[in-house]
Each structure stands twice: as structure tokens, then as C-alpha cells.
Amino acid sequence: MNNASNQFAGNDAExxxxxxxxxxxEVGAVFFLNSNPAYSxxxxxxxxxxxxxxxxxxxxxxxxxxxxxxxxILAPVNHYLESWGDSNPVAGYYxxxxxxxxxxxxxxxxxxxxxxxxxxAVTEYYQYVRNNWEKTVLAxxxxxxxxxLQVGFVSTGSASATPLSFNLDVTAVANTIVAECAKLxxxxxxxxxxxxxxxxxxxxxxxxxxxxxxxxxxxxxxxWDNYVAIAxxxxxxxxxxxxxxxxxxxxxxxxxxxxxxxxxxxxGTISIALGYGRTKAGQAGTEVGKxxxxxxxxxxxxxxxxxxxxxxxxxxxxxxxxxQTHHSFEGRNIxxxxxxxxxxxxxxxxxxxxxxxKHESYDLWDKYEKPGNxxxxxxxxxxxxxxxxxxxxxxxxxxxxxxxxxxxxRRREMHWIxxxxxxxxxxxxxxxxxxxxxxxxxxxxxxDKLLVSTKY
Numbered sequence: 001m002n003n004a005s006n007q008f009a010g011n012d013a014e015x016x017x018x019x020x021x022x023x024x025x026e027v028g029a030v031f032f033l034n035s036n037p038a039y040s041x042x043x044x045x046x047x048x049x050x051x052x053x054x055x056x057x058x059x060x061x062x063x064x065x066x067x068x069x070x071x072x073i074l075a076p077v078n079h080y081l082e083s084w085g086d087s088n089p090v091a092g093y094y095x096x097x098x099x100x101x102x103x104x105x106x107x108x109x110x111x112x113x114x115x116x117x118x119x120x121a122v123t124e125y126y127q128y129v130r131n132n133w134e135k136t137v138l139a140x141x142x143x144x145x146x147x148x149l150q151v152g153f154v155s156t157g158s159a160s161a162t163p164l165s166f167n168l169d170v171t172a173v174a175n176t177i178v179a180e181c182a183k184l185x186x187x188x189x190x191x192x193x194x195x196x197x198x199x200x201x202x203x204x205x206x207x208x209x210x211x212x213x214x215x216x217x218x219x220x221x222x223x224w225d226n227y228v229a230i231a232x233x234x235x236x237x238x239x240x241x242x243x244x245x246x247x248x249x250x251x252x253x254x255x256x257x258x259x260x261x262x263x264x265x266x267x268g269t270i271s272i273a274l275g276y277g278r279t280k281a282g283q284a285g286t287e288v289g290k291x292x293x294x295x296x297x298x299x300x301x302x303x304x305x306x307x308x309x310x311x312x313x314x315x316x317x318x319x320x321x322x323x324q325t326h327h328s329f330e331g332r333n334i335x336x337x338x339x340x341x342x343x344x345x346x347x348x349x350x351x352x353x354x355x356x357x358k359h360e361s362y363d364l365w366d367k368y369e370k371p372g373n374x375x376x377x378x379x380x381x382x383x384x385x386x387x388x389x390x391x392x393x394x395x396x397x398x399x400x401x402x403x404x405x406x407x408x409x410r411r412r413e414m415h416w417i418x419x420x421x422x423x424x425x426x427x428x429x430x431x432x433x434x435x436x437x438x439x440x441x442x443x444x445x446x447x448d449k450l451l452v453s454t455k456y
Contacts, residue, residue: 002158002159002160002161002162003090003091003092003093003158003159004090004091004159005089005090005091006088006089006090006091007089007090012298012301012302012303013301013302015037016298019041019046019047019050020050022050022051022053022054023049023050023053025053027053027054028054028055028056029054029055029056029057029058030051030054030056030057030058031058031059031060031110032057032058032059032060032061032067032068032071033060033077033110034060034205035067036061036065036066036067036068036204036205037067038051038065038066038067038069038070039065039066039067039204039278039279039280039291039293040203040204040274040293041293042293042294042295042296042297042298042303043252043294044294048070051070052070056072056073057070057071057072057073058071058072058073058074058075059071059073059074059075060075060077060110060113061074061075061076061077062076062077062079062107063208063280063282064280065278065280065281066278066279066280069280075108075110075113076105076106076107076108077107077108077109077110078099078103078107078108078109079103079104079107080097081099081100081101082099082100082101082102082103082104082107083097083099083109084096084097084098084099084109084125084126084129085097085109085111085125085129086129086132086133091159092155092156092157092158092159093153093154093155093156094133094137094153094154094155094156095152095153095154096129096133096148096149096152096153098149098152109125111125111128112124112125115128130145133145133148137154138154140156141154141156189238189310189311189312190308190309190310190311191248191268191269191270191308191309191310191311192268192269192270192306192307192308192309193248193250193269193270193271193272193292193295193306193307193308193309194269194270194271194272194305194306195271195272195273195274195292195293195295195296195305195306196271196272196273196274196305197273197274197275198217198273198275199215199217199218199387199388200212200213200215200217200388201213201273201275201276202275203274203275204274204275204276204278204281204285205275207275207276207278207281207282207284207285207288208278208281208282208283208284208285208286209284209285210284210402210404211392211395211396211402212392213284213285213288213402214402214403214404214408214413214415215388215391215392216322216323216324216388216391216419217273218385218386218387218388218419218421219262219264219386219421220260220262220320220322221322221323221324221325221420221421222260222320222321222322223321223322223323223405223408223413224288224289224321224404224405224408225258225276225288225289225320225321225405226257226272226273226274226275226276226277226289226290226292227257227258227259227260227272227273227320228246228248228257228258228259228260228270228271228272228311229260229262229265229270229271229272230259230260230261230262230265230270231261231262231263231264231265231266231267231269232261232262232263233267234265234267234268235259235261238311238313239313240259240313241259241261242259242260242261243258243259243260243317243318243319243320244258244259244313244316244317245257245258245259245313245314245315245316245317245318246258246259246311246312246313246314247311247312247314248270248272248295248309248310248311249309249310249311249312250295250307250308250309250310252294253294253295255272255277255290255291255292256290256314257272257289257290257318258317258318258319258320260320263423270309270311272292272295273289273292274292274293275289276288276289276290276291276292277289277290277291277292278291295307295309319409321405321406321408321409322408323408323411323413323415323418324418324420324421336350336351337350338350338351384419386419386421388419390417390419391415391416391417391418391419394415394416394417395415395416398416400414400415400416401414402414
């Protein structure tokens with residue numbers, strides 16, 4: 001398949017040019033839709049100063065977020081489940097967006113507002129989308145509007161494959177990599193920051209959704225915070241323990257975050273999730289974590305998610321709210337594992353049951369007949385990536401409440417589904433220290449006293 005993806009078709013260089021145009025006073029009006037650059041742009045002050053020179057500033061948003069609060073007009077828009085629309089995420093694949101409910105509040109789709117303001121003969125966006133589809137996609141596909149409403153999409157097939165070429169000098173690329181590594185070796189506290197979006201909060205647009213804030217990260221199982229993930233051996237080299245507070249600093253930005261010991265993280269690097277540190281997200285998402293967007297660097301016409309920074313311990317600890325830890329198993333193996341050689345000799349090798357002994361299974365419930373159809377949910381664990389979508393879906397379906405950071409710290413999260421992960425590695429130097437364990441105990445005692453005193 002050679003169909004181009006349109007999902008990340010933005011142009012960073014054009015946005016930088018747009019900011020420069022606002023600085024020069026060349027922009028008379030600006031409209032924001034599904035964007036919040038006053039939070040997510042690399043230089044917030046540069047953006048806000050430039051925006052102040054624009055006479056008409058309109059935000060299509062559902063709240064006065066960081067950008068909308070700087071605008072003259074906030075035009076509240078429908079939720080996407082209240083909206084019509086369409087999408088072309090991949091070349092040759094067209095899909096419809098259909099509403100599932102009527103608008104709950106007095107809102108209007110941004111597209112419908114633009115149709116009205118522009119004096120269009122068609123002011124209803126549903127009709128506009130339908131007219132466009134009947135003239136373009138449906139005319140060439142032989143399908144009717146009702147057909148597409150039922151199946152949801154039209155595919156025109158795969159594009160013919162075209163040969164790809166690589167014309168860069170491999171030696172020059174290797175030298176660039178070596179030079180970057182040399183920068184890190186120049187100082188013992190120099191690291192490369194890798195920025196990423198986690199599956200829960202993403203770029204921060206959904207930061208005010210407490211179900212997503214409380215969704216455990218698939219790897220770290222941390223909720224309600226971002227952190228500095230660092231490899232066990234590299235943390236040992238820098239004399240860092242889990243939950244130590246560290247300052248990560250570049251020439252333009254710095255944040256203080258707790259350390260998370262993360263097996264699999266490359267030595268010489270740290271990773272920090274984007275999407276946190278919102279200042280006007282709402283009751284659930286404001287001031288959760290720290291904003292890492294200013295660590296982005298603009299190079300070769302695009303924003304890069306890697307930068308060289310210094311990392312230093314600032315004193316104190318901050319306990320992250322994790323739904324799972326793997327440091328106490330009463331002396332048992334964290335993972336049952338064996339070698340192929342031993343398995344061929346004994347299929348039950350490494351099971352913990354002894355040589356040649358099959359693991360026994362038990363059932364808490366009496367057997368009974370179940371005639372007819374039965375409801376069941378089956379999860380293919382071979383395909384599971386641990387993303388946590390089933391956890392949120394279950395919380396939404398059953399209206400399971402979130403409990404917040406402090407109660408998750410006390411192991412009181414209320415998820416009906418829990419996905420654990422385990423590592424197989426030498427834990428020396430990577431476990432929670434006795435000092436931190438004592439801090440856990442102190443924290444729990446303090447909470448117990450607080451609950452008693454407030455009769456909560």
C-alpha cells in the first residue's frame with residue numbers, strides 16, 4: 001500500500017511564519033479551532049505577545065482555555081458526538097462523522113458558524129457535507145448517501161507502489177550521531193530529552209477528563225502526573241533514586257519533576273510526557289504535572305522532540321501515584337521464565353511447581369448449567385498492547401468514579417479492569433529505597449489521621 005497519510009500534515013515552518021506575521025502587524029483576524037498554541041507552542045510569551053497585535057481573535061472552543069482566554073470572542077462549539085463532519089485520514093479513504101446525540105448546550109459547529117458568517121447559500125453543515133460528498137466521493141464510487149451512512153466510509157483502493165530512494169551520505173549521518181553523543185559525554189549530568197505523548201492525555205487537549213488522568217500509563221502505570229523516566233543503570237550513575245526530585249534544564253526552559261526508574265529507557269537519555277502542566281484546562285486538568293512543550297526545538301523547518309539538557313537533583317521526593325508496583329512478592333519470582341533447553345526437557349520448567357508438575361487450577365464457583373446464549377468479553381492477550389482503552393470503556397459504561405492522585409497512592413483506585421506489566425532484570429539499585437518506603441508509611445499514617453479528623 002502506497003497511500004499517503006494525512007494525519008500529521010501540519011506545517012511547522014508555516015506556523016512560525018504566521019507568528020512573525022502577527023508580530024509585524026500583518027494579520028487582521030485569526031480563528032482557532034482544535035488548537036491551543038498559548039499552551040502547546042514552544043515559546044508561550046512570543047506567541048501571546050504576537051497575538052495581542054491582532055484586532056479580531058476568535059476561538060472555537062468549549063471553554064476559556066489558555067488560548068481562548070486571550071481572544072475577543074469565544075464561540076462555543078458542539079462536542080464531536082454532537083457534530084456532522086468528514087475526514088480523509090489516508091489518501092483513498094473517506095469517512096463520515098455522524099452525531100449520536102442532539103446538542104446538550106446552546107452551541108454550534110465551527111463550520112456552521114463560518115457558513116453563516118460568510119454568507120453561504122447553504123448554512124446547515126449537514127447539508128453542506130452531503131452536497132460535497134454527492135458531487136465528489138459518491139459520484140465516483142457508485143454509492144449512495146444512505147450506503148455511506150450505514151458503512152461509514154468509502155475506499156478507492158490502494159495506490160500503486162512507487163520506488164523509494166535514499167540519497168543522504170550515510171557517513172555524514174553517522175558522524176552527526178557521534179557528534180551528538182559527544183555532547184552528552186561532555187558532562188556527567190548532560191542528557192538527551194525525548195518528549196512523547198502518552199495514550200491517556202496525549203497533547204493535553206483532553207487533560208480535563210479525570211477518567212483519562214487516572215488511566216495508568218501502559219508502561220509505568222503512573223496516573224495524574226508526568227515524570228522523568230530514566231534507565232536503572234544510568235540513574236545509578238547519576239546517584240538518583242526513584243521519586244527523587246530533579247531539575248531538567250535547557251537554555252530556554254526548566255522543570256522540576258520526580259524520577260521514575262524505567263527499564264528499557266536508553267542510557268544517556270530521559271523521557272518526559274507532553275500534555276501536562278495546563279493552566280486553564282478545567283477543574284480536573286489544571287496544574288496537573290509540568291509543561292514540557294517548551295523543550296521542543298525548531299530545526300530544519302520542523303519542531304524536534306529531542307534536546308540536550310542538564311539534570312540535577314534538587315532535594316526532596318515526590319511519590320508518584322502508580323496502580324502497580326513490583327517490588328514486593330514475598331520472595332517469589334516476578335516472572336516465571338525458563339530457557340528453551342530446559343523447556344524441551346520439561347514443559348513445566350520454571351513454573352514454580354517443581355519438575356514435571358503442572359500448575360493446578362481452582363474455581364471459586366460451583367459449576368452449573370448455562371443453557372442458551374451467554375454474554376462474555378474475551379481479550380486476546382497476544383494482541384493486547386496494554387493501552388488501557390478497555391479500562392476507560394469499563395469506567396464509562398459503569399460510571400466508575402475516579403478517586404484522585406492521593407487515593408491512587410493509597411491503592412484505592414476503583415478500576416474494574418487492571419492491566420499489570422512486569423520486568424525481568426537485575427533489580428539491584430532499582431527498587432524503592434528503605435527511605436522512600438518509610439516515606440510511604442508516613443504518608444499513609446498522615447492520611448489516616450486526616451480521614452479521622454475530617455470524618456470523611
